[in-house]
Amino acid sequence: MDEPETLGSVLKRRGFSRRSLLKFAIAMTSSLALPPSIAPLMAANLARAKRRSVIWLSFQECTGCLETLLRSSSPTIDSLIFDFISLDYQESLMAAAGTAAERTLREAVAANKGEYLLAIDGSIPTKDGGVYSLTGGRSNFDMLMEFAADAKAVLAIGTCAAYGGIPKAHPNPTGAVGVEDLVTNKPIVNIPGCPPVPEVLSGVLVHFVSFGNLPELDDRKRPLAYFGTTIHDQCYRRPFYDQGKFAKSFDDEGARQGWCLFELGCKGPVTHNACASLKWNSGTSFPIESGHGCIGCSEPDFWDKGSFYTSLAGGSSTGWRNAGIAAAVGVAGGAAAALSARRKPGSESAERDPDKPDLDKQP
Amino acid sequence: MTDLSSFSDDGLVDALLMEVAGMLGRLIDRGETATVDLRGLPLSPACISDLEKRLGHGEISVQLDAAGRSEIHETGFPGVWWTRHCDEAGRLIALLIEVATVPDILRADPADLADGLQRLAGATHFASHRHARHA
Numbered sequence: 450m451d452e453p454e455t456l457g458s459v460l461k462r463r464g465f466s467r468r469s470l471l472k473f474a475i476a477m478t479s480s481l482a483l484p485p486s487i488a489p490l491m492a493a494n495l496a497r498a499k500r501r502s503v504i505w506l507s508f509q510e511c512t513g514c515l516e517t518l519l520r521s522s523s524p525t526i527d528s529l530i531f532d533f534i535s536l537d538y539q540e541s542l543m544a545a546a547g548t549a550a551e552r553t554l555r556e557a558v559a560a561n562k563g564e565y566l567l568a569i570d571g572s573i574p575t576k577d578g579g580v581y582s583l584t585g586g587r588s589n590f591d592m593l594m595e596f597a598a599d600a601k602a603v604l605a606i607g608t609c610a611a612y613g614g615i616p617k618a619h620p621n622p623t624g625a626v627g628v629e630d631l632v633t634n635k636p637i638v639n640i641p642g643c644p645p646v647p648e649v650l651s652g653v654l655v656h657f658v659s660f661g662n663l664p665e666l667d668d669r670k671r672p673l674a675y676f677g678t679t680i681h682d683q684c685y686r687r688p689f690y691d692q693g694k695f696a697k698s699f700d701d702e703g704a705r706q707g708w709c710l711f712e713l714g715c716k717g718p719v720t721h722n723a724c725a726s727l728k729w730n731s732g733t734s735f736p737i738e739s740g741h742g743c744i745g746c747s748e749p750d751f752w753d754k755g756s757f758y759t760s761l762a763g764g765s766s767t768g769w770r771n772a773g774i775a776a777a778v779g780v781a782g783g784a785a786a787a788l789s790a791r792r793k794p795g796s797e798s799a800e801r802d803p804d805k806p807d808l809d810k811q812p
Numbered sequence: 813m814t815d816l817s818s819f820s821d822d823g824l825v826d827a828l829l830m831e832v833a834g835m836l837g838r839l840i841d842r843g844e845t846a847t848v849d850l851r852g853l854p855l856s857p858a859c860i861s862d863l864e865k866r867l868g869h870g871e872i873s874v875q876l877d878a879a880g881r882s883e884i885h886e887t888g889f890p891g892v893w894w895t896r897h898c899d900e901a902g903r904l905i906a907l908l909i910e911v912a913t914v915p916d917i918l919r920a921d922p923a924d925l926a927d928g929l930q931r932l933a934g935a936t937h938f939a940s941h942r943h944a945r946h947a
Contacts, residue, residue, distance in 0.1 A: 456925075467921035469879035472897050475917070476905035478849075485847035485908065489916065571882050726851065785867055 456658075459494030468497060469797055474659075476492065478725070481652045481664060482674035487616035494659040497627040502561035502595060503568055506674045508589040509582045509616045509625055510571025510586055514607035517644035534654055537565070540584070551585060558599055560704065560768075567600035567655065569628050572609040572616045576624030582701030593631060602636040602663055603628055605670075606650060612749040619753050629670060639670040640664055643746035649675045669749075671721065680717035680743045683725035686710065704740065714758040719769055722747040745769070813892075822854065825862050829907075832867075832892060835911040839891055846911040860907070864894060869910070875916060880905070885916055 460470055474492035478485055507515070526733035536542070537557035538550070543551050557565065559562045570622070571589070574581035579588030597603050605628040608614040616625035629637050640649050640767075653672055656664040679688060686753040689695070697711055704713075716723075720743050724735040736743060745751040756770025761769050814863025820940040828848065833847040850860060876882035880899040889893055893915050910916075920928075 466878055468876065468917055469941065471917050471921075472876075472878055472880075472882060473898060475908070476899075479851055479906050479908075485849050487843075510929050606935070685843060685856050687854060688856075689892075725854075736864065 453499040455496065458496045458689070460496070464696075467496070470614060475802045477652060477655045477659075480648055480674070481656060481672075482677070491655075495655070498658045500559055502535045502537050502563050502565035502601075503654075504537055505568040505570070506559055506584075506589075506592055506596065507540055508569060508571030508593070508610070509574055509623065510607065510609050511615075514610075514645045515539075516605075517648045519649055523760065531810045534566075534658070534713070537561070554596075558596060562599045564601050565599070566602055566604060566654075567596050568604045568606055569608045569610045572613045572625035572627060572630060574616070574623035574625050575631075576622070590631065590640070593628065595637050597628075597632045602638065602657075603632055604650070604653065605629065605637060605639045605641075606643040607645050608643045608747060608749075608751070609765060611641040611669075611671075615752055617750070636663055637670050638672065639667060641671065641676075641747040641749075643751075645747070646723050647673070648729050649723060667721075669721075675723040675727075676721040676747070678721045679719070680722055680725050680737070681715075683723075684717055684737055686737060695767060710737060710740075710742040710762050712762070713742050714756065714760055715749070716732040716745030716748070716757075716761065716769060717743040718761060720748050726787040753771040816885075822862070825859055825866065828853075829865060829866065832889075832909055832911065836889065836891055839911050839913070845910070846917075848909040849912070850907040850909065863909075865895060867892060876917065883918070884918070 457470070458540075471492045474488040475485065475611070478491060480489045516637060538554045540550065543550060543553070571582075573579070573589045573593055574659070575590060579590040581793055582589045584592060605611040609625070610628050610797075613621070613625045613630075614625045616623060617627075627639075629639065638653055640653065642649075647747060649672060650676065653664060658661070663672075667673045667676055669676070684690075686707065686709045689707070690711055694703065694706070694708040695712040696706075696708045697712060698704065699713065704710075709715070715737065717737065724743070725737065728735045728738070744757045749755075750768060819935035821887060831923070832848065835844075838844040838846065844893075850863075854874045855863075870888050870890060872886040876884065880897070880902070882895065882897045884893055884895045885908075886892070891911060891913060893908075893910040893912065895910050895917075896904065897908075897910040899905050
């Protein structure tokens with residue numbers, strides 16, 4: 450059997466020079482917050498890289514995550530990288546259906562046992578034996594546990610897969626949970642966001658293809674390069690926050706002057722994501738740039754933490770209260786509180802997991 | 813609405829220039845190259861514009877066409893380069909200050925050199941055959 454082709458040979462055949470690959474590596478090291486000096490090594494590794502199998506299962510989800518990822522800007526080499534990810538199973542995208550699709554899945558798992566990446570979007574319902582979301586008659590839980598067992602790592606794509614997301618919102622009728630609540634013996638990368646920033650997924654994949662491992666993660670299993678700082682840390686309106694200049698309503702003079710949206714409920718100070726640096730729609734803008742505060746969609750239980758329009762400094766936003774009050778008293782206090790919130794997920798997860806999985810209970 | 817891109821912070825620009833000066837010193841003393849990833853810093857467009865203006869423009873400008881256009885110019889300070897990489901859609905994918913005698917990406921890669929030699933040898937072989945046929 451022929452050796453699988455390397456990315457370097459594919460690039461050469463398609464007329465790309467090594468400079469193109471180095472340029473791509475420079476862009477990716479920037480995106481992954483790796484030292485720029487590592488770009489030549491990444492380019493060399495990518496040139497030698499071979500295809501990696503990805504099996505993507507969609508559970509209790511709205512398909513927004515997949516839609517976003519499909520609509521990410523795709524410069525040519527990015528597209529090639531996606532060629533180097535062999536997406537062996539994805540129900541919404543694949544042509545095969547029914548038993549043919551199931552056979553494809555089995556064959557991909559058998560051929561790449563222990564080496565494939567398992568990508569999940571959507572939460573996993575656990576109440577009543579997981580009956581609320583089935584594929585081919587099998588519960589999401591059964592499929593997750595079976596296919597995670599032979600995966601090299603699991604990517605939880607979107608807030609639903611990472612933390613349960615909107616299906617888990619109170620009163621959580623289906624007992625929805627995130628991947629990490631069930632899979633405990635595999636490396637997991639959480640890429641939260643509703644939807645997640647597409648470039649974060651490409652960054653994780655490029656890191657995996659070029660270095661054979663996952664990027665550095667924070668204590669919530671999120672890629673540190675993209676989730677290491679808050680939206681507020683990276684926000685171009687931050688100088689107005691520091692100067693105490695706040696919009697008081699969406700149509701006042703402050704709003705027209707583009708002042709900080711903190712008092713209008715912006716959750717940027719307690720939300721970890723890369724929206725402010727990577728932006729959306731091919732780098733066009735992000736919600737704050739469009740005049741609306743961050744709603745904190747990449748944080749656990751964002752839906753249940755009170756109004757999007759209540760300031761972190763007070764009101765009935767109890768879910769955000771601790772970090773919010775600290776953020777309101779000053780920059781250093783806010784950053785420290787945000788850091789503290791990030792480093793102590795246990796207390797929050799205890800609070801957010803009242804619904805114990807009851808998979809043993811059959812319908 | 814105020815153009816937020818016009819907000820610039822002189823202190824931040826000064827701090828960056830001092831960092832670049834330190835890097836240039838290390839290039840001179842130890843031959844150490846360095847890069848500042850400007851997109852990784854919370855800089856407003858006005859800050860970036862100020863920085864670019866204060867670094868100025870030197871003798872060399874290069875345009876690179878490799879998976880999209882890149883523009884590289886030496887600033888008014890020899891060894892300090894302003895590099896702007898765009899993808900094929902024209903979107904900015906990297907904005908760097910590079911401190912080096914020559915930015916790495918401008919050097920021909922050994923693999924590309926070997927490939928070029930092979931193609932050149934093929935072309936000259938073809939040319940000599942054609943010449944022999946017409947002689």
